[in-house]
Amino acid sequence: MNDETIVKIVLNNWSTTIARANVLFDNLSEEKLLTKVAPNRNTGLYILGHLIAVNDMLLPLLNLEKSMYPELKDSFLKNPDSAKIQSHKVADLRQNWTTVNSKLQTHFDNLTVNEWLQKHGSVSAEDFIKEPHRNRLNVVLSRTNHLNYHLGQLIFLKD
């Protein structure tokens, strides 16, 4: 009973943060998203692509399914350079953002408490015995932090 309540709190925290990001992205024009959030810092487009790539990687990391957008991983996580980043269109990224989050949410809604406490994909069975906190739920918590961190930057694109 308690564990269900707490898992629900953590998942609500994720979905509330995603909802907040959606409102922000919906209120930023393409022109704004092509602007840097601060002098010499990333553009809104880069941060959007980066957040999609991170969420997309949750699919394999949480042992749910294969990632949907490996090309975004290359542009926005592994080997970002301005030519690659600028080759992506804001309209496509907006669509990818919605699609990957919707796919994640469907999986999240179906996992049981015990499944949330199973190990994530980057920890060995051996290490997991010693470090049981390295589970799926912990990954979602850490990604929620990461999303909030970038929301604090994206807000600077608002007038």
Place this chain on the structure above:
Amino acid sequence: MNDETIVKIVLNNWSTTIARANVLFDNLSEEKLLTKVAPNRNTGLYILGHLIAVNDMLLPLLNLEKSMYPELKDSFLKNPDSAKIQSHKVADLRQNWTTVNSKLQTHFDNLTVNEWLQKHGSVSAEDFIKEPHRNRLNVVLSRTNHLNYHLGQLIFLKD
């Protein structure tokens, strides 16, 4: 057993974020903290004072004890204006930040799972029956988000 693991994950998430903030503040000079994080945005000093005031308010909100720095609540939460904000010294704020977080951590270390799931101070007993997620743990989660949001901004003060 499960519920203890999950509470521990949420609390580790809090203390890891505080530790990350400490590293960042320790690496920012007084001069840097007096700078705006982006054009026409808040200074590092303001964000530091704001984060102390928010953490300080956790003491009464989590029914732990009275707040330590009501004067910071006025300057950085309720009625911020540049004269009030600038009347605070960076060195004092650094000390307040350490003190309030240390006090919170001592309380956090002593709460049981059931105590974490008790209602926070801004929800009525009646509403809490209908909305049991409005508990202490949820507040800590939400404040961890808030801290990450501002860390994403403070990082712009780094060279």
